[in-house]
Amino acid sequence: MSDATLAPPPGDSRLAYLRRRLFSTWFDGIVTVVSGLALLWLITTVLSWALLDAVWSEENAEACKDAAGACWAVIDARGRLILFGLYPYEQHWRSALGCAIIIATMGLSCWPAMWGMWRLLGLWLAGFGSFVILLHGGVFGLEVVTSEQWGGLALTVFIFASVFVIGMPLAVVLALARRSNLPIISWMAAIFIDTVRSLPLLTILFAAAVVVPFVLPDWAQGTKLGRVIFGFALFYAAYQAEIIRAGIQSIPKGQEEAAQALGMTYRSTVLDIILPQAFRNTLPSTINQVVITFKETSIVTIIGFFEVTASASAAVGRGEWGAYYVEVYVFVALVYFIFVFGLSRYGAYLERRSRLSHV
Template sequence: MEMTVAAPPPPTIAEDLKRRYFASPLQALVSLFSLAVIAFVVWKVLNWAFLSAVFTASGGPEACHAAAGACWSVIAERWRIILFGLYPFEEQWRSALACVAVVAMTVLSCIPAFWTGRRLAVVWVAGTALFYVLMKGGILGLPYVGEESWGGLALTLFIFVTTCLIGFPLSICLALMRRSDLPWISRTTGLIIDSVRSLPLITILFTFAIVLPFALPQWLQGDKLYRVILGSALFFSAYQAEIVRGGMQGVPKGQEEAARALGLGYWRSVSLVLLPQAMRNALPATINQFVISFKETSLVVIIGFFEILASGNAAYGTGEWRFAYVEVYVFIALIYFVFVFSLSRYGAYLERRMAVGER
C-alpha cells in the first residue's frame, strides 16, 4: 500500500514578506530604509503633482508662482498648442477627429475579427483616407490646410502610421530578397539593409528632407513631409527586415520542404507556411520595433516639423509660462506613455494568444 505525503500549505503573505525582506536583522534594516526612501519620494511627487498644485488657469502665472506645487495651469491654458500645433484655431476640430480616426483604425486592426487581408486593407485605407481628408481639406466644403500647418499630436500619429504602413510591407520584401537563392539579389539587398542600419535615423531624415531635393528634378521632389516619411519608412523596414528574417530562420527547414512536397509554389508556401510562423516567432521584437518607431517620431523636430514635442516647446516658450516647462514635458510624456504602454500591453496579449515561446 503506497503512502502519500500531503504537500505543505503555501506560505501566507506575512510569512512570504518575512522570508523575502526580513530574514535577518541586516536585511530588515535595509528593507525599512528602502521603504522609507520610497515613501518619501512618493509623498514628494504626490504633494508636487496634486496636493500643492494649481490646476485652473484663472489665476494665471502669478497663482503658480505663489504655489509650492506643479503649475498645471499651463496645460489648461495652452493645451490647444500642444495637441494641435500650428493648425488653424477654428479648424482644430478636424485635427481632433483625425486623431480619433487613427486611434479607431488602430483599435479595429487589433480586433481578431478584422484579421484578414481584405478587412485590414479596408480599415487602413479608409482610416488613412479619412485622416488625410480631415487634415488637408479642400473637398466636401472643408477649407484647405497645407502640410506646413499640420502639427501636434495629429502630425505625430500621421508620421508613425504612414511609416509603419509603408515600412512593414517593404521589410517583408527585403527579408525575402535577402533570403533569395540568387547571390546578386541577396547580396545587394544585404548591402542596402546593412548600409541603412549603420546610419543614425536623424542622418537619414536630414538627407531626405534637405539633401535629396538637390539630386532630384523639381517634379519628383514632392513635399518635405512625405520625403521624411519615406526616409523613416526605409529606416523602419531595414530593422524590421532583419527581425522578419530572424523569424524565418526559426522556422524548421522541414516546413518549407513539406510545403514543396504538397505541390505549393513559392508564393503560396511563403504566404501560407513560412511567413505566418516567422511572424509568430518575431512578434516580441516586432512590437518593440513599433514602440521604438513611435518614440522616434520626436526626431522630426530637428528638421523643422511642429510635432507634439515642438508644440510643447512653443506652449511654454512665451515669457509668462517659461518657468512651467517641467509640467509641459510631464504632460507630453504622459501622452507618449499612454500610446506606448497600450502597444506593449497589446503585444503581451498577442504573445499569450499565440503562445509565443511555447512549443
C-alpha cells in the same frame, strides 16, 4: 499541461511570510526599513507635488507663482498648442478628428477579425484618405491647411502609422529578397539594409527633407512630409527586415520542405507557412521596434515639423508659462506612455494568443 499535484507549501501565515522574506537577518531588516522609508518619501513627495499642492486651472500664470506643487494650469492654458501645434486655431476640430480616425484605424487593425489583406488595405486607404482630406482640406468647403502647418499629436500619430504601414510590407519584401536564391537580389537587399542601418535616422530625414529636392525632378518630389515619412519608413524597414529574417531562419527547414512536397507554390509557402511562424517567433522584438519607432517620431522636429514634443517645447518656450516646462513634459510623457503601454499590452495579448493556439 501536467495535472500532477505538488505537496502543499509549508503553512505560512502572511506575517510569518513577510518576516521570512524581509527580516530574516539584521542586515535584511536594515535594507527593508531604509528602502521602505525612501519609497514612502518618494511617493508622498510626488503625490503632494502632482495632486495635493497642485494648481489645476487658472486664468494666468500668476496664480502658480506661490503654489508649492505642480502648475497643471499650464496644460489648461497651452494644451491646445501642445496637441495641435501650428494648426490654425479655428480648425483644431479637423486635427482632433483626423487624429481620432488614425487611432481608430490602428485600433481596428489590431482586431483579429480584420486580418485579411483586402480588409486591411481598405481600412487603411479609408483611414489615411479621410485623414489627409480632413487635415489638408481644399474640398467640401474646408479651408486649405498645408502639411507644413500640421502638428501636435495628430502629426505624431500620422507619421507613426504611415511609417509602419509603408515600412512593414517593405521589410517583408527585403527579408525575402535577402534570402533569395538569386545572388543579385539577395546581394542588393543586403547592401540596402546594411547601408540604411549604418546611417543615423537624423541623416536620412535631413536628406529626405533637404537634399532630395535638389536631386529629383519637381514632379517626383511630393511634399516634404511625404519624403520624410518615406525616409523614415526605409529606416524602419531595414531594421524590421532583419527581425523577420531572424524569424524565418528560426523555422526548421522541414517546414518549407513539407509545403513544397505537398505541391504548394512559393507564394503560398511564404504567406501560409513561413511568415506566420516567423512573426510569431519574433513578436517581442517586433513590438520593441515598433515602440522605438513611435518614440523616434519626435526627431522630425529637427526638420521643422511640430509633432507633439516640439509643440510642447514651443508651448513653454516663451512668455508667462516658461517656468512650468516640467509639467508640460510630464504631460507629454503621459501621452507617450498611453500609446507605448497600449502597444506593449497588445504585444502581450498577441503572445498569449499564439501560445493558446499552440500549447
